[in-house]
Amino acid sequence: MAAGxxxxxxxxxxxxxxWMPVANLPMPIAPTEKNKRQDELIILNVSGxxxxxxxxxxxxxxxxxxxxxxKEFFYNEETKEYFFDRDPDVFRSVLNFYRTxxxxxxxxxxxxxxxxxxxxxxxxxxxxxxxxxxxYKDRKRENAERLMDDQEDNKDAKLPNMTFRETMWRAFExxxxxxxxLVFYYVTGFFIAVSVITNVVETVPCGSVxxxxxxxxxERYTVAFFCMDTACVMIFTxxxxxxxxxxxxxxxxxxxxxxxxxxxxxxxxxxGLVMTDNEDVSGAFVTLRVFRVFxxxxxxxxxxxxxxxxxxxxxxxxxLGFLLFSLTMAIIIFxxxxxxxxxGSSSSKFTSIPASFWYTIVTMTTLGYGDMVPKTIxxxxxxxxxxxxxxxxxxxxxxxxxxxxxxxYHQNQRADKRRAQKVQKARLARIRISKxxxxxxxxxxxxxxxxxxxxxxxxxxxxxxxxxxSTSLLESQHHxxxxxxxxxxxxxxxxxxxxxxxxxxxxxxNYPSRSPSLSSQDGMTGTxxxxxxxxxxxxxxxxxxxxxxxxxxxxxxxxxxxxxxSTIHIxxxxxxxxxxxxxxxxxxxxxxxxxxxxxxxxxxxxxxxxTPEGDAHLPAGPAHQNVVKVSAL
Amino acid sequence: xxxxxxxxxxxxxxxxxxxxxxxxxxxxxxVEDELELSTVRHRPEGLEQLEARTRFSRKELQILYxxxxxxxxxxxxxxxxxxxxYAQFFPQGDAxxxxxxxxNAFDTDHNGSVSFVDFVMGLSILLRxxxxxxxxxxxxxxxxxxxxxxxKEEMLDIMKAIYDMMGKCTYPVLKEETPRQHxxxxxxxxxxxKDGVVTIDEFIDCCQNDENIMRSMHLFENVL
Numbered sequence: 001m002a003a004g005x006x007x008x009x010x011x012x013x014x015x016x017x018x019w020m021p022v023a024n025l026p027m028p029i030a031p032t033e034k035n036k037r038q039d040e041l042i043i044l045n046v047s048g049x050x051x052x053x054x055x056x057x058x059x060x061x062x063x064x065x066x067x068x069x070x071k072e073f074f075y076n077e078e079t080k081e082y083f084f085d086r087d088p089d090v091f092r093s094v095l096n097f098y099r100t101x102x103x104x105x106x107x108x109x110x111x112x113x114x115x116x117x118x119x120x121x122x123x124x125x126x127x128x129x130x131x132x133x134x135x136y137k138d139r140k141r142e143n144a145e146r147l148m149d150d151q152e153d154n155k156d157a158k159l160p161n162m163t164f165r166e167t168m169w170r171a172f173e174x175x176x177x178x179x180x181x182l183v184f185y186y187v188t189g190f191f192i193a194v195s196v197i198t199n200v201v202e203t204v205p206c207g208s209v210x211x212x213x214x215x216x217x218x219e220r221y222t223v224a225f226f227c228m229d230t231a232c233v234m235i236f237t238x239x240x241x242x243x244x245x246x247x248x249x250x251x252x253x254x255x256x257x258x259x260x261x262x263x264x265x266x267x268x269x270x271x272g273l274v275m276t277d278n279e280d281v282s283g284a285f286v287t288l289r290v291f292r293v294f295x296x297x298x299x300x301x302x303x304x305x306x307x308x309x310x311x312x313x314x315x316x317x318x319x320l321g322f323l324l325f326s327l328t329m330a331i332i333i334f335x336x337x338x339x340x341x342x343x344g345s346s347s348s349k350f351t352s353i354p355a356s357f358w359y360t361i362v363t364m365t366t367l368g369y370g371d372m373v374p375k376t377i378x379x380x381x382x383x384x385x386x387x388x389x390x391x392x393x394x395x396x397x398x399x400x401x402x403x404x405x406x407x408x409y410h411q412n413q414r415a416d417k418r419r420a421q422k423v424q425k426a427r428l429a430r431i432r433i434s435k436x437x438x439x440x441x442x443x444x445x446x447x448x449x450x451x452x453x454x455x456x457x458x459x460x461x462x463x464x465x466x467x468x469x470s471t472s473l474l475e476s477q478h479h480x481x482x483x484x485x486x487x488x489x490x491x492x493x494x495x496x497x498x499x500x501x502x503x504x505x506x507x508x509x510n511y512p513s514r515s516p517s518l519s520s521q522d523g524m525t526g527t528x529x530x531x532x533x534x535x536x537x538x539x540x541x542x543x544x545x546x547x548x549x550x551x552x553x554x555x556x557x558x559x560x561x562x563x564x565x566s567t568i569h570i571x572x573x574x575x576x577x578x579x580x581x582x583x584x585x586x587x588x589x590x591x592x593x594x595x596x597x598x599x600x601x602x603x604x605x606x607x608x609x610x611t612p613e614g615d616a617h618l619p620a621g622p623a624h625q626n627v628v629k630v631s632a633l
Numbered sequence: 634x635x636x637x638x639x640x641x642x643x644x645x646x647x648x649x650x651x652x653x654x655x656x657x658x659x660x661x662x663x664v665e666d667e668l669e670l671s672t673v674r675h676r677p678e679g680l681e682q683l684e685a686r687t688r689f690s691r692k693e694l695q696i697l698y699x700x701x702x703x704x705x706x707x708x709x710x711x712x713x714x715x716x717x718x719y720a721q722f723f724p725q726g727d728a729x730x731x732x733x734x735x736x737n738a739f740d741t742d743h744n745g746s747v748s749f750v751d752f753v754m755g756l757s758i759l760l761r762x763x764x765x766x767x768x769x770x771x772x773x774x775x776x777x778x779x780x781x782x783x784x785k786e787e788m789l790d791i792m793k794a795i796y797d798m799m800g801k802c803t804y805p806v807l808k809e810e811t812p813r814q815h816x817x818x819x820x821x822x823x824x825x826x827k828d829g830v831v832t833i834d835e836f837i838d839c840c841q842n843d844e845n846i847m848r849s850m851h852l853f854e855n856v857l
Binding site: 007008009010011012013014015016017018019020021022023024025026027030032039100478481482484485486488489490491492493494495496498499502 | 699756791799801849
């Protein structure tokens, strides 16, 4: 419940009067405001700047420094104010959190100083409002990465117990760790370059043997090129196998992009070795040699920029896809139009629509080779429209891609999009938890709820202070309100799990027991109750307690309908009233024996008045008197 | 309107559109921004008058107003804000229907918004009023169409709204006919002459004879 609406709680409680005539059961007692003070202004002196606020405002969050008694440590007797030697600028946000219930992150603040202040004042940064949360998380991540970067530079120190495998992997990933790694790095780089150059030079026509046409160098010096190729492939294979051996997770390594490039680079050679010199397959073999050009991608291990480019393209996949799609649409449209426009003219190169595709692409990208030109007037008009629109269609997604690239380049190509999704999911989960938190807080306090009611009746203040948890007055009033609603409707709030469970057990008219076998299909039975009461025998050391229980349980069996639920209170406090998750092993409730008995008697009606309408008007009034007397024992 | 005139108007609009297309004015600023000025800024009457009209002390009025203004800086609550605020107190269920009825009960002049005066008048009755006044207010809440009679349908609506606030995860599991049964019980109790409606006199009579209800009326007296 946001603190902002805390001011409306009195209204919500007053409006609950609207339920009263409808309810058939007595309402629970309202929590009293113990030692209610007049709302006073308190002065918070933060490094000389004085802030003033109502005491109630600070009390809204009792688990923070300012809301709890921890601030008394900072109280200055002479000046009658609370002095904090902290940053007053950040304190503004902290105080605004109390006032409005929303925590904002000021953009000009340094993230680590802000975090420190929040930690000092006991505020969890997760509750930063939606408006500032993204910014906060971004800055935090940047900061963390910067710290990590600093740490990585110090990571060169070798850990003593690294296995040979780990050493090798580190050497591969980070060539600056040792001289061997550096040598290896440069050697492989050199061979990649050699291999690529070889592939290129192979096709250059070098010198002609007389009375023969020009031959490419590859065919002239076949042996030499073959040896060169073999040597490179040897090196690459060895390198790949070594990486595979050293990889901490071989499966993951084999799936990574770099290793696929490695494999594609060396495979054609081996395939070529295996294949025979058959005429039919040599055509296919030639095609395979094309893949040797992929060796150039191996350079991306050596070049950061290349990796960034690859990552940019990957992350701009949607923009690229859109570009492609829109281009395709436009091409098809214009090709069709041009084809039909040029159909009339003779000797037109626009023989079919696919043939017009070439013209459209060349025109839209403003290349304009001139091998196909429209001759009719209509063709020329549409051609010009085509080139104008081409400029537009291509120009639109390009800035997006460019800005992406620069952003990623500046962020050093971390995989933040993937992490952002996880963070977003985690955050939604956290918000959901906090939403259910308030309802689960209610369910949780119900178990202690009966305590506090009993305690208030016996008015034993020491036990009160001991057992009342940190539920603020606001919370207890809110819980009382929910309690009244339960009484009005004669149903109770339960948590999700129990609801699922009871729903599955189906058609629950009657009070189910814990084990399904005992689910009372034939209505309230004595066995059901006595079994339950027997269960409570053991944890209660006070022998008189069960004695009190027994007569009460007997009335259980004779009730029906709405009255059943009202007699739930028989159960000692170790169980939550609603569910049969009998926490009989819970040691805490057993501290107050007297209060257990007290509570049990409150809710049992003195002989239930079954009016003709079948209502249960449970006069708890006279029972109150009994209560006081018993507890005095 | 004659066909000719209509055609003329259409042609004129088309010509305007072409003109705009050619000269390149972007989206024309329509006349929507007139409506923006109607944000209501409501100021309640003075503290003395409110003190006289309600049973709250000065300090209490101050506290109430501060809370009210915090959540609704414009000085009035409209129904959606009201529903939002009320829903925050009942996270497990759907409080919007009941909040709607509550809103109508507070909005005594039925102008669609609850000002601070309405709010504090309502609270004065609920917290400091006599039992008679409180019962009157409750009757007014149940009587949705404010005709002086509570019919079974009205009561059923109210009952469903209350049960909606419980949400899904209840024990025992909420059934379809639970609100209806509850309404039956209510009518059996309240409707003395069995004519199918509950009048204000029947209602007040019956409630005054019911100890539980009497006691619970005093429950929230120390709220402020």
